[in-house]
Amino acid sequence: xxxxxxxxxxxxxxxxxxxxxxxxxxxxERIRVSELSQPKPTILKIGGSVITDKNxxxxxxxxxxxxxxxxxxxxxxxxxxxxHGGGSFGHPTAQKYGIKDGLKxxxxxxxxxxTHHVMTVLNGLFMDxxxxxxxPAVSITPSSCIITEMGRIKFFDDAxxxxxxxxxxxxxxxxxxxIDQKLGFTILSGDQIVSYxxxxxxxxxxxxxxxxxxxxxxxxxxxxxxxxxxxxxxxxLKKLKEKLGKPTACDVTGGMFAKMAELVPAIEHxxxxxxxxxxxxxxxxxALVGEKVEGTTIKKE
Ligand code: IP8
Numbered sequence: 001x002x003x004x005x006x007x008x009x010x011x012x013x014x015x016x017x018x019x020x021x022x023x024x025x026x027x028x029e030r031i032r033v034s035e036l037s038q039p040k041p042t043i044l045k046i047g048g049s050v051i052t053d054k055n056x057x058x059x060x061x062x063x064x065x066x067x068x069x070x071x072x073x074x075x076x077x078x079x080x081x082x083x084h085g086g087g088s089f090g091h092p093t094a095q096k097y098g099i100k101d102g103l104k105x106x107x108x109x110x111x112x113x114x115t116h117h118v119m120t121v122l123n124g125l126f127m128d129x130x131x132x133x134x135x136p137a138v139s140i141t142p143s144s145c146i147i148t149e150m151g152r153i154k155f156f157d158d159a160x161x162x163x164x165x166x167x168x169x170x171x172x173x174x175x176x177x178x179i180d181q182k183l184g185f186t187i188l189s190g191d192q193i194v195s196y197x198x199x200x201x202x203x204x205x206x207x208x209x210x211x212x213x214x215x216x217x218x219x220x221x222x223x224x225x226x227x228x229x230x231x232x233x234x235x236x237l238k239k240l241k242e243k244l245g246k247p248t249a250c251d252v253t254g255g256m257f258a259k260m261a262e263l264v265p266a267i268e269h270x271x272x273x274x275x276x277x278x279x280x281x282x283x284x285x286x287a288l289v290g291e292k293v294e295g296t297t298i299k300k301e
Contacts, residue, residue: 042207146193
């Protein structure tokens with residue numbers, strides 16, 4: 001039991017149940033996952049390969065973005081947090097200037113600004129679709145509230161995120177160019193944000209919208225005769241992880257392989273993950289409302 005003061009005024013007595021999980025950003029460390037009776041959010045990741053054309057630089061798929069906004073509106077999920085990826089906006093720019101590996105050369109400084117800027121442009125297009133579909137979405141700029149250390153989230157000021165959720169806004173974050181305590185700067189993937197926020201806010205579930213139908217035993221874009229899994233346990237995922245698609249040339253944060261590695265701490269914590277094809281109409285909608293849909297579900301057991 002603990003006394004907590006609100007707005008420096010009256011005190012409320014709350015029963016605080018402490019629950020902990022492995023900190024996705026700090027191996028060996030733990031973070032508290034439940035605070036008072038905070039509602040459990042759904043975390044929806046929209047991959048950059050869904051909302052942009054990865055074969056053309058700075059090419060947004062505006063029709064797909066609009067369709068997703070319609071699906072999100074129709075699904076009307078309470079306590080939703082969206083995180084989107086970089087696609088052909090963030091990745092080529094980050095790669096051109098070697099932003100992920102940190103500050104080594106003065107010329108990269110403008111590259112950092114450019115990478116962050118193109119992400120704000122993509123985020124603007126995404127926000128445009130949500131807000132003009134009458135969704136009370138509010139963007140949170142990761143580079144303004146997160147600091148990493150060697151690429152892992154070290155500090156995350158989540159006060160705004162928490163308040164937006166309480167006020168029933170739809171917070172939207174994205175992979176970004178980030179200040180790093182050791183490297184100077186780096187690239188933070190949307191997937192690391194998803195896992196971190198899911199853990200910190202004790203999420204109900206994670207939905208990953210990607211550009212393939214689910215998780216395969218090999219990269220379906222390269223290999224032949226691949227097999228898609230409809231259900232996996234954490235153990236099965238761990239065994240499979242090494243075999244998953246390695247990073248492609250245009251993905252600085254590591255593709256499906258890194259995506260799955262990021263999600264392991266959240267799954268270990270008991271948060272189920274559903275991977276669906278966000279390029280196919282109504283798949284994200286069905287996943288959001290809990291209707292049966294083709295894809296891969298990963299659960300702890
Ligand atoms: O597409 C990367 O985010 P991701 C963002 O979620 C940048 O890996 C800036 C490349």
